Each structure stands twice: as structure tokens, then as C-alpha cells.
Amino acid sequence: MSFSTSVTEVMPTTLSPQGVDLEQVCQQFSTPLYLYDADIIIRQIEALKNAFTYPKTKFKYAAKALTNISILKLIRQQGIDLDVVSIQEGHIALKAGFTPKQIMYTPSGVPFAEIDEAIELGFQMNVDSLPLLRYIGERYGNTVPCCLRLNPDIRAGGHAKISVGHNESKFGIALSQLDLVVDVVKQYGITINGLHIHTGSDIKDPKVFAQGAQRLYAAAQHFPDLQFIDFGSGFKVAYKEGDIATDIPQLARLMEDSFQEFCQQYGRELEMWFEPGKFIVSDSGYLLTEVTVVKENPGIDFVHVDTGLNHLLRPMMYDAYHDIVNVSNPEGAQQPYHVVGYICETDNLAEGRMIAEVRPGDILAIKNAGAYGFSMASNYNSRLRPAEVLIHQGEAKLIRQRETMDDILQNQIELPL
Numbered sequence: 001m002s003f004s005t006s007v008t009e010v011m012p013t014t015l016s017p018q019g020v021d022l023e024q025v026c027q028q029f030s031t032p033l034y035l036y037d038a039d040i041i042i043r044q045i046e047a048l049k050n051a052f053t054y055p056k057t058k059f060k061y062a063a064k065a066l067t068n069i070s071i072l073k074l075i076r077q078q079g080i081d082l083d084v085v086s087i088q089e090g091h092i093a094l095k096a097g098f099t100p101k102q103i104m105y106t107p108s109g110v111p112f113a114e115i116d117e118a119i120e121l122g123f124q125m126n127v128d129s130l131p132l133l134r135y136i137g138e139r140y141g142n143t144v145p146c147c148l149r150l151n152p153d154i155r156a157g158g159h160a161k162i163s164v165g166h167n168e169s170k171f172g173i174a175l176s177q178l179d180l181v182v183d184v185v186k187q188y189g190i191t192i193n194g195l196h197i198h199t200g201s202d203i204k205d206p207k208v209f210a211q212g213a214q215r216l217y218a219a220a221q222h223f224p225d226l227q228f229i230d231f232g233s234g235f236k237v238a239y240k241e242g243d244i245a246t247d248i249p250q251l252a253r254l255m256e257d258s259f260q261e262f263c264q265q266y267g268r269e270l271e272m273w274f275e276p277g278k279f280i281v282s283d284s285g286y287l288l289t290e291v292t293v294v295k296e297n298p299g300i301d302f303v304h305v306d307t308g309l310n311h312l313l314r315p316m317m318y319d320a321y322h323d324i325v326n327v328s329n330p331e332g333a334q335q336p337y338h339v340v341g342y343i344c345e346t347d348n349l350a351e352g353r354m355i356a357e358v359r360p361g362d363i364l365a366i367k368n369a370g371a372y373g374f375s376m377a378s379n380y381n382s383r384l385r386p387a388e389v390l391i392h393q394g395e396a397k398l399i400r401q402r403e404t405m406d407d408i409l410q411n412q413i414e415l416p417l
């Protein structure tokens, strides 16, 4: 794997979301700790709403990015619907107050028993395979309106593992099999009320969405009952200074123009959906960790912290870059460090990274940890998963307790050997 080395001098800044003192928060709730700033989540949602002027635009937050029930409630309050990828996410969503109609259920190859449950709960179905479409037809006839997840065969996205919209990816029904889809739809009289694509994550170029859109518009002629077209997400955010993020206003203009043109041809104004996950929550999150040991190796110093790939998998899984700030010593001289976790596994969080001088006991803030941070955390090495705290209206509030040893043992069965 490769890590980029930041060579630019970073100006000392005090990191203090909504004026909250991060060292104090760590004292109160202990480390490691996931901390989210509600204002940033609201700001991101506003940016989306302001960029799109087409009145039938809808956003379905991809819950898998960060699934804490309090976060889901906050997002619901902002008028955002939901996309869930498992029945469990669906249940959390209902608990957070979303109505079944607000929930798009996008499974990928799940057992059909779970499909039955999702249909019973009344979620909007998003069908990702021909066998699933046949199953729904056979069992439910024409009673369950379905959206089709189509695979546009576009290769895009920041990393091979998050590029999911091409023919060698497992996701969706290949556009080249549209004839077969149409046959099944006719055979059972299934109402197709939506078309969907999701081409991957970290898509910088709005033209990728426009290209996918053209393929959906062409497919739409086969389906007279459409109510919406869902363009998925993968909006990129900036992980470091100078990073190119998806230009949302530019995307909005590009999509709205072609969408309105398409609707005219189609004969009806449809809803235009997007499913941003990372864009809404990434910036809001910090993984706060305490420095355990500073190991002065020949060449470079290693900073060990009380977290690792069990809590933040993205650097090892996707070669992701996460900015790291020394909260305890913002004025310290910048030096290069390898920041590494406490897991028995190579779990580098950053390599050769310039950080203000680090001392044992310092608090480091790992930034952009809101999306795919806690939601991908595990108990590897029998470590406890962190607490989660939401800063809401200037106050830091606990939204998930730190796990305890009981959580680790609770489902284990000790045989009388």
C-alpha cells in the first residue's frame, strides 16, 4: 500500500467543533472516542438542498455510512429519506422514526426470507438480480412495485474496492440483460416504479453521473410506470488540503438539465433521487485517540495510539488518507511520524505524516472519520468498540456507550470441558 507524505507546512489551529474542548471531551468520555458535529451534518445537507433546484429532488441518506440511531434521527429532521442495505438497518431506521415509504431497501444477493420481511415492512424494493425479480413475481405477482438496480458498466470511483458499477462487479442487473428483465416484468405484470444506478464511491467527475443517467434514460422507455430515477451516490469529499471533491452545484446543473429534458420526452415529471452517504457524514466525524507510546526508531518515530484498524479500517482497506491533528500540542513543531494502531496486525493510520510534536498522553484527532468509521468497526483482538458522542447545540452528548468486557463475552458459550 502507499501513503502520501504531506510536505506542506500546516498552520497551527485549535480544533474545537462548536467551541467544544476536545481534550475535555476525552477526559469526560475517555478514549478512543468517535465524535460527530451535528452542525456539519446539517451544513452538508443544506449544501445538497441548495445546489438542486428541481422541486422533485429527493435525498436518501445511505445509512451504512454511519448508522447510529441519534444520527439517523438528526438526518430525518432535516427532511432526508433513507437507503438501507440490510433488514437490520431497516429496523434501526423504523426505530429512528422513518416511515416504511421513506426507506429504500437495496439488498445485494440476500436470502429471500429477508426480502419477504422487507416487503412485509413496506419498504421500497430495489431489485439487484434477475432471480430476485422472478422470485418477487412468482410469490407476489403484481402487488409489489419494484425499483431496478441496473449496472451501467461504468468504471469509476476512487479505489477498485469501491468501484461497483461495471460488469465485473457483483452489483445490479447488467444493462445488456434488459430484454430478459422486460420479459419477467411482463410475465408477472410487475410495476417498475424506479430505476437505480450506483457506480461507486469517490467519484470526482460529475460527467460520470451524466453518463450513467443517459443509460438509464434509454432504459426508461421500457417502463411506463416510473415515479423516480435514483442516481445513487459516491460524491467525493476532500480528505486533505487540495483534494478535489465532487462539485455539487456543477453536478446539480448537469443532472437537472438532462433530467428535465428526459422527463419531457417521458411525458411526466419524475422524482430525481440521490443516495449520499459519505458526503453527509464524513466531515462531521473525528476519531479521538490517546498516544500510548512514542517509539524513536532510527529514521522515523512511531506514534502508537489506543485504536487501530479494528476501529478505523479505511486506511488499511482502501489506502485512505485521514488527516491527523495533535489536539494537545497544536503549537508544537511539525515533524514526520508513522502513526500506528495497537492491533497485532500492520495497522498503519498514517505514514511519514507531518504532525505537531507528539508526546505520550497527547490526544490526536483523526479527521473525516464520520463515514465508514464506526459502522465498519469490529472487536478484532477482543478489543472494545469505542463510545460515540454527538455535539448538538454546543453540547457533547453520549449516543453510544463504550463496550465492556460483558459485551465481548455475552454471546460466547463456555462448554464444561
Ligand SMILES: *Cc1c(COP(=O)(O)O)cnc(C)c1O
Pocket: 062, 064, 065, 083, 085, 106, 198, 200, 201, 202, 232, 233, 234, 235, 275, 276, 277, 278, 279, 371
Ligand atoms: C454505499 C452506498 C451509497 C453511498 O455511497 P457514498 O460513497 O457513501 O456516498 C449509496 N447507494 C448505495 C446503494 C450504496 O450501497
